[in-house]
Amino acid sequence: MRIATWNVNSLKARLDRVEEWLMIAGPDVLLMQETKLSDEAAPVMPFAMAGYELAHHGQGRWNGVAIASRVGIADVVTNFGDGPVVASAGGGSTTADEPGAEGLGPEARMISARCGGIRVVSIYAPNGRALNTPFYDGKLAWYERLSRWLEETQHPADQILIGGDFNVAPDDLDVYDPQAYVGATHVSAAERAALARLREWGLVDVVRPFHPEPGFYTWWDYRAGNFHKNLGMRIDHLYASRSVAERVTAAERDRDARKGKLPSDHAPLYVDLAG
């Protein structure tokens, strides 16, 4: 079984590229982030034509997560089971004169389902923008909610896989220029501690062991030719419980999907499981 994750940066703008990649890579499960669609606008039919069921959790203009599966989709959970998200709320955008400015309202950043016997979770962590902002605090609070959901509703002995855009580079090896990122988001001690808490719960990074080399990034800024210079970061991850991790036979990132006409700024990442 092949399970992939891909921040598509608009499923509407990327639909052709995603359909093409399904044909090329043939994942059994594809976790997507930043669909930027309402649930009503989710492209259920195109995925069905390609042989996939689609579960989508969106809010419109910002965020949005989805799971496409050709091995079944059952027991769907959205937003940690906390109820509906704010329709079309900004990318963490509450301004000082709006209610809730001290914290982020719920946004469409989490969807989970049982696919092929595995509890899969597609996540799009908040960006955080800059240290010591409400958006950064909201990012840490969102990770707190993710950990609490795991601790309260899941068990590390179960088959579980969490994939997505974590918006955190866990190690300096995951950043093209660690010096340039001192004092920035994605690399701070608190963000890295949030990922460490996931590992302490019982999840492991199932990609890095297969790719210990430097320069193995999943995201490159669109600007300045950064992709072609490989100036990127490894911020998309696949974390799995031990029983799933033991089944992983390969992990890959498809750089080709970041090339060509109108790519996402992220490359898809996937693992193959035995059995």
Added chain:
DNA sequence: ATGTCCCAGTCTCTGGGA
């Protein structure tokens, strides 16, 4: 390199977010 790409609304341009 303030470099690109996405979105909605003010709609063939602008502004916000990443």
